[in-house]
Amino acid sequence: MIILGIDPGYAIVGWGVVEVKNGRFRPIACGDIRTPAHTEVSGRLQTIYEELSRIIEKYHPEEMAVEELFFNTNITTGIKVAEARGVILLCARQYGVKVAEYTPLQVKQAVVGYGLAEKKQVIAMVTSILHLKEAPKPDDTADALAIALCHGQSRGSGLADFYNH
DSSP states (O other): OEEEEEEOOSSEEEEEEEEEETTEEEEEEEEEEEOOTTSOHHHHHHHHHHHHHHHHHHHOOSEEEEEOOOOOSOHHHHHHHHHHHHHHHHHHHHTTOEEEEEOHHHHHHHHTSOTTOOHHHHHHHHHHHTTOSSOOSSHHHHHHHHHHHHHHHHHHHTHHHHHTO
16 A cells, blocks of 8 residues: 655645555655745645645555644644645545545654654654654654554554544
């Protein structure tokens, strides 16, 4: 199973593609989609859509795991991320890629074993589980790989169906 993990953002969208087979994970590719500041909203959303389309066409994921939004104090940023997330979900739908959604707590619980883990702990576990030579950069990319790992682990346990209904 090929899984595309997405850490949605407006300025940076982290992505990571992993294969899960017999409970083992293999990294395929990862990176980020960056949208230039001082570009109008529609242009930034178009960039996200076009780049994500290229990733889907290149790696042919069977499923996509996307982090749910967590609103902090900056509602304006949250709205922009929500718009980007909408474009991401639309892109998956148009390519026929099934989507699962996970909260940050669920991702941390699945990858680290502790829902309140710190970011550095998540990055260390992603690096270890995927046998990477170095930690993925930027953090958005590491988060996307963690989301893909969470989905891969949840799929096997039946939790993905529970969380996504």
